[in-house]
Structures are given as structure tokens and as C-alpha cells.
Amino acid sequence: MIVLRLRLTFPEELVRQPIVALLARDHGVLANIRRANVDEHEGWIVCELSGEPADLEAAVAWLKDQGVRVDPLGDLVES
Numbered sequence: 001m002i003v004l005r006l007r008l009t010f011p012e013e014l015v016r017q018p019i020v021a022l023l024a025r026d027h028g029v030l031a032n033i034r035r036a037n038v039d040e041h042e043g044w045i046v047c048e049l050s051g052e053p054a055d056l057e058a059a060v061a062w063l064k065d066q067g068v069r070v071d072p073l074g075d076l077v078e079s
Contacts, residue, residue: 003050004060009069010043019066020045027051027059046073 010019015038024031029051036045049056063070 001050002053002056003048004056005048005073007071007073008045008047008063009071011067012041014067015040015043019063019068023059023063027062028055029059
């Protein structure tokens with residue numbers, strides 16, 4: 001299992017969507033939200049996503065396809 005530390009930035013049109021819930025449900029990754037700030041115009045989340053490498057790769061690609069900005073924070077952690 002690998003852990004990715006990411007900052008996810010959501011544009012206004014995605015702030016009210018259950019992006020993290022869909023990510024976890026549909027891509028088989030665990031999301032641990034470490035910090036967040038959301039208002040009606042934008043939002044960001046610092047989180048750790050854990051899962052198998054192929055699942056994490058697909059999850060990050062899906063986030064980007066949805067319009068979420070994905071910025072890595074630090075190195076991969078293998079467990």
C-alpha cells in the first residue's frame with residue numbers, strides 16, 4: 001500500500017459535489033483529510049490517499065478529469 005499526500009483545490013462549480021466520497025467509493029482508495037478550507041466560491045483539502053499504486057494513479061487522473069487541481073505534498077510513503 002502507498003500513501004500520497006496531496007493538496008486538492010476545487011473550483012466553485014465543484015465545491016458542493018461529493019468528490020472525495022465518490023473518489024473513495026469508485027476507486028478503492030482511502031482518503032484521510034488532514035486540513036481543509038471551503039467556502040461558496042472555492043475550496044481546498046490537504047489529504048492523504050492510500051491504496052495500491054494502480055488505484056491511486058486512476059484516482060488522481062479521475063480527480064484531474066473532474067477539474068480538481070492536484071498538487072503533491074512530499075514524497076510517497078510505502079507501508
